Amino acid sequence: MLLPLVEELSPPPDVIAALRALADLPGAVLFDSALVRPPIGRYSFLAADPFATFVVERAAYGSAPFGPVREALQRYSAASRADLPPFQGGAAGLLGYELGGAWERLPRAAVDEFEFPERAIGLYDWVVAWDRVANRCWIVSQGFPETDRARREQRARDRLAFVRERLKKGDATLSPDRSGACLKKSRVPFSKPVPAPGLERLASSFSRDEYLRAVERVIEYIHAGDIFQANLSQRLLYPQEHSPLDLYARLRERNPAPFAGYLAHDDWAIASASPERFVSIREGEVETRPIKGTRQRRTIPEADLFTRDELRQSAKDQAENVMIVDLLRNDLSRVCRPGSVRVPTLCTVETYQTVQHLVSEVRGRLREGCETWDLLEAAFPGGSITGAPKIRAMEIIAELEPTVRGPYCGSLFYVGFDGTADSSILIRTFTCRRGWVQCPVGGGIVAQSDPRAEYEETLHKAEGMLRALR
Numbered sequence: 166m167l168l169p170l171v172e173e174l175s176p177p178p179d180v181i182a183a184l185r186a187l188a189d190l191p192g193a194v195l196f197d198s199a200l201v202r203p204p205i206g207r208y209s210f211l212a213a214d215p216f217a218t219f220v221v222e223r224a225a226y227g228s229a230p231f232g233p234v235r236e237a238l239q240r241y242s243a244a245s246r247a248d249l250p251p252f253q254g255g256a257a258g259l260l261g262y263e264l265g266g267a268w269e270r271l272p273r274a275a276v277d278e279f280e281f282p283e284r285a286i287g288l289y290d291w292v293v294a295w296d297r298v299a300n301r302c303w304i305v306s307q308g309f310p311e312t313d314r315a316r317r318e319q320r321a322r323d324r325l326a327f328v329r330e331r332l333k334k335g336d337a338t339l340s341p342d343r344s345g346a347c348l349k350k351s352r353v354p355f356s357k358p359v360p361a362p363g364l365e366r367l368a369s370s371f372s373r374d375e376y377l378r379a380v381e382r383v384i385e386y387i388h389a390g391d392i393f394q395a396n397l398s399q400r401l402l403y404p405q406e407h408s409p410l411d412l413y414a415r416l417r418e419r420n421p422a423p424f425a426g427y428l429a430h431d432d433w434a435i436a437s438a439s440p441e442r443f444v445s446i447r448e449g450e451v452e453t454r455p456i457k458g459t460r461q462r463r464t465i466p467e468a469d470l471f472t473r474d475e476l477r478q479s480a481k482d483q484a485e486n487v488m489i490v491d492l493l494r495n496d497l498s499r500v501c502r503p504g505s506v507r508v509p510t511l512c513t514v515e516t517y518q519t520v521q522h523l524v525s526e527v528r529g530r531l532r533e534g535c536e537t538w539d540l541l542e543a544a545f546p547g548g549s550i551t552g553a554p555k556i557r558a559m560e561i562i563a564e565l566e567p568t569v570r571g572p573y574c575g576s577l578f579y580v581g582f583d584g585t586a587d588s589s590i591l592i593r594t595f596t597c598r599r600g601w602v603q604c605p606v607g608g609g610i611v612a613q614s615d616p617r618a619e620y621e622e623t624l625h626k627a628e629g630m631l632r633a634l635r
Contacts (some may be wrong), residue, residue, distance in 0.1 A: 166244040167314065169253055169307045170321040174293075177302035178332055180209050181414050183293055184427065185336040187328070188410050190214040192287040192430060194257050196579060196587070199417045199425040200517070201297045205442065205454070206423030208250040209295040210579070212257060215287025216310045219258075224267040224283050231538045234286050241288075241309050243582035250294040251447060254307040255581035258286035259428055259435065260588075262570040265546050269556055272563040274570075278353055279598050281571040285430050291324045293332075304328050307582065351599040359401060359624075363635040370400040370567050373620060379565045380616035386561055387612045394488050395552035395561050398607025399623055400568055403634055409434030409597045412633060416595065420518050420629030424589035426577045433598035435572050435591070438629065440517055443547050443576045443588040446537050451501060451529045455489045455549040456592075457609050458482030458523025461625040462516070473514050473521055481613045483512050486523050489609075492548035492555060493527045499543040501529030519629040537586040541578070547590045550574040552609065572596045573605040593630055604630045 178186075184195055190213035198206040217237055224230045234256055245253045261283040265271060290309040295302045306328075308321030356368040357375070371379065376399055383395045413427045413436035422438040429435075442454040460476045463469040476482060490508055497506050510526040531540065551574075552558025573596065578588030596603045606623040 166242055167317065168244050168246060169305045170318070170325055171246065171249065172304045172325050172329065174302045174304065174329075174332070177295060177300060180211070180295065181417065182335065183211055183332055185410065186331050186334060187211065187213045188429065192218065192289075193427070194287070194289075195427040196252070196257075196577070197417065197425040197427070198297050198423050199438065200421040200423045202423050203298055207296065207298050208252070209297060210250065210252045211293040212254075212289035212291060215289050217288040219284065219286045220282050221284040222280070222282050224264050226266060226270050228267050230264060230267045230284050231541065235538045237288060238580065238582065241307075241312070241582055243307050243309075245581065245583040245585065249303055249305060250296055251585045252292055252294065252579050252581050252587070253305045253583070254290050254292055254309070255579060256286050256288055257579040258284070259430070259572055259575060259577060260284060260541070260545060261572050261575040262546050264575065265559065268542060268545075269559075271556070271559055274563050274566050274568050276567060277569045277571075278351060279571060279596070279601070279603070281433060281596065281598065290320075291328060293328065351601070353402060353601065356402065361631060364403060364631060366404055367631070368402045370402070376620050376623075377616040380610055380614060380619050382565060383561065383610040384612060384614060387610075392558050392561065393553045394485060394609050394611045395558040396550045396574075396607050396609050397562065397619070398566060398570070398573070398605045400573075401604040401606060401627060403602045403604070405597055405600050405602045409436050409595070412436050412595055412597070412602070416630065416633040419632040420593065422517065422593065426589060428577060433596070435577065435594060435596055437577060437589065437591055437594040439577075439589040439591060439593050440515070440522060441547075441549065441590040441592060443578070443590045444540055444544055445587040446531060446540065447585050449531045451497060451531055451540060453493050453497065453527050453544065453547070454524055455486065455493055455527070455547070456522045456524050457486035457489050457549055458512070459608065459622055459626060460521045461628075462519050462521060473516070476521055476523055477512070477514050481611065482523050485609045485611050486512050486525055488553045488611075489548045490525045490527060492553045493544070496544040496548065497527060497529045497540075500532055500535040500539045502532050505530035517629070520625060537580045537584055545576070546574055547576070549609075550590055550592065550607070570605065571603070573603070593626070595630065595633075602634070604634075606630075
């Protein structure tokens with residue numbers, strides 16, 4: 166089995182400069198440890214110009230949406246180098262939240278004015294890979310879709326040279342489709358003003374009173390015994406004034422996160438500062454890291470420490486987190502070896518630029534005969550952004566949220582040719598299309614929730630994003 170061709174870049178290029186140099190290529194995708202925090206925030210990967218693409222606008226129930234990608238990936242076998250960052254080419258792209266309707270009969274929100282695809286995946290034969298801790302960077306090329314040894318090696322050499330020259334040349338000229346500067350704004354049916362200094366045109370799919378009533382309705386469902394918890398979100402909306410790439414660069418600077426990312430596809434783009442891993446697989450070890458429980462950062466250090474301790478000791482937030490941990494243990498048990506699912510870390514506090522989160526870690530060993538796609542089917546969408554029980558919570562979300570979620574609460578993911586995989590949950594995420602920037606924010610509602618506090622929490626979560634818009 167052939168090893169990929171590799172060329173180290175010294176000194177390592179700046180991640181954003183490299184993205185700008187390659188951003189005009191189709192399907193540009195970046196997985197970015199913008200916040201370097203080993204072991205979760207260490208590597209960044211940039212790829213573009215996939216040799217095959219798989220797009221589904223709307224997946225029907227029972228349609229096996231991973232089937233074509235899974236089959237295509239099986240046609241290519243490649244060895245990976247253990248001394249390099251783990252993603253060395255393979256499948257990468259977007260899984261939209263509503264893709265969950267492919268495996269369960271679920272209702273949809275009535276309005277879908279932006280019409281993002283539910284699955285958009287490319288097969289990438291080259292990657293620029295950074296080890297942010299070691300401060301090293303490589304171009305890795307597999308030479309696919311060629312399978313003849315000589316032709317594959319030649320294509321790999323050509324791709325290395327192409328990428329190297331692009332990076333030397335610097336900023337590419339962004340195409341009009343991705344600049345966003347001249348896009349005509351579509352009409353949106355839900356546009357309620359949101360008070361935000363410096364963002365007078367910021368709007369939401371909910372008014373404040375409507376959101377409070379929706380939270381109260383979730384609490385009624387909890388008391389009726391339908392669910393234990395549901396994640397309710399409001400969609401913030403703002404006119405698109407800058408390119409998605411510029412928006413991501415500002416977001417990365419002002420709200421760095423370990424699972425940040427960027428994806429540009431046709432006339433839409435995603436810019437994410439996600440702090441949350443969905444699922445990862447490496448050498449058969451599965452991991453998911455649910456976030457439940459949030460507090461706003463304080464400018465005075467003593468007050469910030471007090472807030473951290475208050476979050477750590479909050480019975481309400483711990484109960485919320487533990488519910489989702491139990492849900493994810495069940496999801497992982499469907500594809501992991503019996504007895505292997507465990508919780509090494511429960512309800513620890515992690516600190517970010519504008520908020521503090523309560524985070525847990527669930528791990529397991531993948532069962533023989535199962536692979537990454539089986540794990541994604543078993544766990545998608547993530548329990549931390551749906552609720553428990555998952556299916557009933559998703560039904561209630563579709564009833565109460567006036568618009569589809571689209572990429573929000575879906576996943577930006579990769580699956581390498583060797584089966585190594587990682588993915589984020591698309592929270593703290595901008596989606597850009599048809600002249601608008603969406604920035605949905607939400608939170609878990611439980612029986613003890615205070616509707617006013619839940620509304621304020623969504624705005625606290627949005628603050629790091631709004632800094633990039635101002």
